[in-house]
Amino acid sequence: MTFTDLGIETDLVDALASHGILEPFPIQEQTIPLALTGQDIIGQAKTGTGKTFGFGLPLIQRLGTDPEPGVKALVVVPTRELCVQVTEDLELAAKNRPTKIVSIYGGKAYEGQIEQLKAGAQIVVGTPGRLLDLASQRLLSLANVEVMVLDEADKMLDLGFLSDIERLFSQTKPTRHTMLFSATMPGPIVALARRFMTRPIHIRATDPDEGLTQANIEHIVYRAHALDKDEVIGRILQSEGRGKTVIFTRTKRAAAKIVEELTDRGFSAGAVHGDMTQEARERSMAAFKAGKKDILIATDVAARGIDVNDVTHVINHTVPDDHDAYLHRVGRTGRAGKTGIAVTFVDWADMHKWALINKALEMNIPEPVETYSSSPHLYTDLNIPAGIKGRLKSTPIPKVERDAARPPRERTRRDGAGRTGERSGERTERGGERRERGASGSTPSTGSTAAAPAGEGGTTAPRRRRRRRSGGSGGAGGGQQSAAPAAD
Numbered sequence: 057m058t059f060t061d062l063g064i065e066t067d068l069v070d071a072l073a074s075h076g077i078l079e080p081f082p083i084q085e086q087t088i089p090l091a092l093t094g095q096d097i098i099g100q101a102k103t104g105t106g107k108t109f110g111f112g113l114p115l116i117q118r119l120g121t122d123p124e125p126g127v128k129a130l131v132v133v134p135t136r137e138l139c140v141q142v143t144e145d146l147e148l149a150a151k152n153r154p155t156k157i158v159s160i161y162g163g164k165a166y167e168g169q170i171e172q173l174k175a176g177a178q179i180v181v182g183t184p185g186r187l188l189d190l191a192s193q194r195l196l197s198l199a200n201v202e203v204m205v206l207d208e209a210d211k212m213l214d215l216g217f218l219s220d221i222e223r224l225f226s227q228t229k230p231t232r233h234t235m236l237f238s239a240t241m242p243g244p245i246v247a248l249a250r251r252f253m254t255r256p257i258h259i260r261a262t263d264p265d266e267g268l269t270q271a272n273i274e275h276i277v278y279r280a281h282a283l284d285k286d287e288v289i290g291r292i293l294q295s296e297g298r299g300k301t302v303i304f305t306r307t308k309r310a311a312a313k314i315v316e317e318l319t320d321r322g323f324s325a326g327a328v329h330g331d332m333t334q335e336a337r338e339r340s341m342a343a344f345k346a347g348k349k350d351i352l353i354a355t356d357v358a359a360r361g362i363d364v365n366d367v368t369h370v371i372n373h374t375v376p377d378d379h380d381a382y383l384h385r386v387g388r389t390g391r392a393g394k395t396g397i398a399v400t401f402v403d404w405a406d407m408h409k410w411a412l413i414n415k416a417l418e419m420n421i422p423e424p425v426e427t428y429s430s431s432p433h434l435y436t437d438l439n440i441p442a443g444i445k446g447r448l449k450s451t452p453i454p455k456v457e458r459d460a461a462r463p464p465r466e467r468t469r470r471d472g473a474g475r476t477g478e479r480s481g482e483r484t485e486r487g488g489e490r491r492e493r494g495a496s497g498s499t500p501s502t503g504s505t506a507a508a509p510a511g512e513g514g515t516t517a518p519r520r521r522r523r524r525r526s527g528g529s530g531g532a533g534g535g536q537q538s539a540a541p542a543a544d
Contacts (some may be wrong), residue, residue, distance in 0.1 A: 064113050067152040068343045072109075075148060081106035081393075083261035088114055091235060094212065096256040098249050099237040102387065102496070105261065107237045108145045108363075111205050115179070116150045118203065120231075123155055125176025127196065130443070132184060132224060134211040136334060137341060140231045141363045142207060143181045155179065160196070162186045163334030170195055182231035191227060195526040204485045209238045209245050218248070225252045239387065240380045264416040273390040275396050275419060276437055278427035280401040286317050287429040288519070289371060290446025292399060293323055293351065295438045299368035300344065302388045306374040311353045314373065318351060322448030323343045325351040328362075356381055362388045372400040379416035397438070399422075 059069045059080055083101035088442070090097055091114035100108055115129050131146075133139045143159040148158065152413070158172040160182030168458060173180075173196060180196070190196035204225070206212065212221060236245065241258075249256050280288060293301060305311045308329040318325040326340040326349040330398045344352045345364055352378070354362065356376070367389045376382040382400075389396025402410045402424045414421055427434055 057085055059084075059088075059113070059414070062533070063092050063115055064088065065121075068113055068149055071149050071151045074392055077109075080109075083107055083259070083260070083339070084110045084113075086259045086261055086307055087111065087235075090257060090259075091115075091233075092117065093418070094118075094233045096242065096253040097235045098235065098246070098253075098256050098258040099235065099261070100239070100241045100259065101261040102239055104384070107207070107239075108142055109149065111207070111235045111237055112142075112146050112149055115203050115205065116146065116153070116155060119155060119178055123154055123178045125178070126200055127173070127178065127180050127198065128200060129179045129205075130182040130198060130201045130224070130228070131179070131207060132179060132187070132221065133204045134183065134217065135208075136163060136183060137328065137337070137362065138208060139181050139183055140338065140341070144418045145363075146179060146181065150179075156258075157181065160190065161184050161334075162189075166190075183226060184217045184224065188223060190225075198224065199229065201228045203233045203235070204228055205234075206236045207238075209236045209248070210240050210242055211238070211384075213242070213244050216245070221248070222252075239383060272393065272395045273396050275386070275400070275421070277402060277419075277421045278434075279404070279407075279424040280386045280427055282403060282431050285373060285401055287446040288401075288427070288434065289314075289318070289373075290321050290323070290443050290477050291429055291434065291440050292371065292438055293318075294444045294448075295369075295440045297368065297439065299350070299366050300347070300364060300399040301351050301369040302362060302385075303351065303369065303371045303373055304376070304385045305353060305355060306360070308355060310373065311355055315355045318353075321446060323351055324349045324361075325353060327353045329353075329355045351493075356385070358505055363391070364388070365391050365394065367391065368396055370396065370398045375400065376400050376413065377409070379413045382417065398431040399438070423467055439519075487531075 057080060058078070059072060060066070062085065079080040081101075083099060084106050087097055087099050087110040091111060097111075099107060099110055101110075111131075115131075119128055131142055139159050139161045143157055146157050155399040156172070156175065156177040158169060158181070160169050160173075160180055162183060162185055167261060169186075170190070173190070187196065191198060206221065212218070234256070235251070236249055237254075238245065238467070246258075278288075289303065292298075303314060305314060308331045311327050311329040312331065315325050315327045326343055328337050328340050332340070340352070341362075343349045352362065357460070370386050370389045372382075372385055376385055385397035386396075389398060400410075410424065411422065413419075425433065429446060430456055434440065435444075
C-alpha cells in the first residue's frame with residue numbers, strides 16, 4: 057500500500073518521498089480514504105504511528121492546489137511544543153503548494169502571528185488560549201473554517217481546555233468537517249464528539265494481539281533509591297547503541313536539577329519545562345532534534361510535542377501519575393516503526409502508582425526488581441560495558457583545578473588583590489580602628505571596651521568583645537600596635 061493507492065495527489069506524495077516517507081502506517085491507511093470524502097472521524101492509535109499525516113494529508117488536499125487566502129482549516133493542540141511539531145509536519149507535506157500554515161500559541165509575540173494571518177494563511181495550528189485571545193480581538197475569524205481537527209484531544213481534557221474547545225467549536229459553521237485524534241480516547245472525548253460531530257466513525261488502528269503497549273519498545277522497571285538515580289542514569293547513558301534520550305520528571309524544579317547534574321557529569325543535556333521562556337524551550341528542542349544535545353529532560357506537558365524518530369531511550373525519573381501518561385512518555389521512543397527502550401524508576405513511596413499502571417497496561421511486572429548503580433543486572437539489562445561509572449572522562453575540571461588553570465591576573469584577583477582583596481583590607485583596617493578605640497577606653501586589668509560618647513566614636517556604642525591577649529601587654533599595647541598602620 058502506498059499513499060498514491062490511498063488517493064493522495066502526486067505533489068503531496070513527492071513531498072513525503074523527499075523525506076523518506078514512502079509507506080503509510082495503519083492509522084493512515086484507515087483514515088485517509090474516509091477523510092478525503094469528508095467523513096467525521098475519531099482516530100485512535102498509539103503514539104508515534106503517524107496520526108498527524110492521517111488528518112494532515114486529507115486536510116491539505118481538500119483545500120486544493122491553490123486555496124484562497126483566509127483561514128479554512130483549524131488544528132487545535134494542547135501544548136506549544138506539539139503546535140510547532142504539527143506545523144512542521146504540515147509544512148513538509150504542503151511544500152509543493154502555495155498553502156500557508158501558521159502556528160498560533162502563547163509565550164511568543166503577537167505581531168508575527170498576526171502578520172501571517174493578515175498575509176492570508178489558510179491553515180492555523182494553535183493552542184486554545186491564544187486562539188481565543190486573537191478571536192476575541194477580531195484578529196482571527198473562524199467563520200469560514202471548513203475542516204477542524206483536535207489533536208491529542210484527551211490531553212486537552214486533562215489540562216482543563218474543555219470549555220475553550222466548546223467556544224472554538226461554536227465559532228465555526230455546523231457543516232464543517234471534524235476529526236479527533238489521540239492515542240487514548242476516554243469517555244468525555246467520545247461524549248464531546250457526539251455533540252460536535254456528525255455520525256463519526258471511530259477507528260482504532262491497533263493489533264488486537266499486541267496489547268496496550270507498543271511491541272517494539274522494551275520496558276524495564278526498577279525500584280530505585282532517590283539518592284542513587286543520578287548515578288544509575290549516568291551509567292545508562294553510556295550503554296552501547298544509545299542514541300537520543302528523553303528523561304521525564306514530575307516537576308520543573310527536578311528537571312532543572314537533573315540538567316545541572318548531568319552537565320556536571322560531562323553529558324550534553326537540555327530541558328523543556330514550564331519555567332523556561334518559550335524561546336528557550338524552542339532552542340532546546342531545536343538543539344535536541346539537530347543532535348547538538350543528545351539528552352532532553354522534560355515534564356509531562358512537553359511529552360506530546362517531542363516527535364523525534366531517532367530517540368532510542370526514554371527514562372522515567374519518577375513514575376507517571378497514570379497509565380495514559382506512561383504511554384505518552386514511553387511513546388517518545390520506538391517511533392516510525394523503530395525499536396526503543398523505556399526505563400522506569402519506582403520509588404518505594406510510589407509503589408501504589410506503579411501497581412495501578414501495571415494492572416491497567418497488563419505489563420506483568422508487579423514487583424520491580426530492587427536496583428542500584430552497582431547491580432550486575434543493570435549492566436546486562438541495558439548493555440552497559442563493564443566497569444563504567446556515571447561520569448564521562450570529559451567531566452568538567454573540579455573547582456580547585458579550575459582556579460589553578462586561570463590566568464595569573466584572574467587568580468590574583470580571587471586570591472586577594474582585586475575586589476576580594478580590597479574588601480579584606482577594608483575589614484583589616486576597620487578591625488584596627490575598633491581595637492584602637494577599645495584601647496583608649498578600656499581598663500587594662502579586664503580588657504573590656506568602654507562605651508564611646510556619642511559623636512566621638514560613632515553614633516552607637518561599640519559592642520563588648522572579649523579578646524585573648526598574649527603576654528602581659530594589656531589592651532592598650534595591642535591597640536597602639538594595630539592603630540599605627542591605620543594612621544599611616
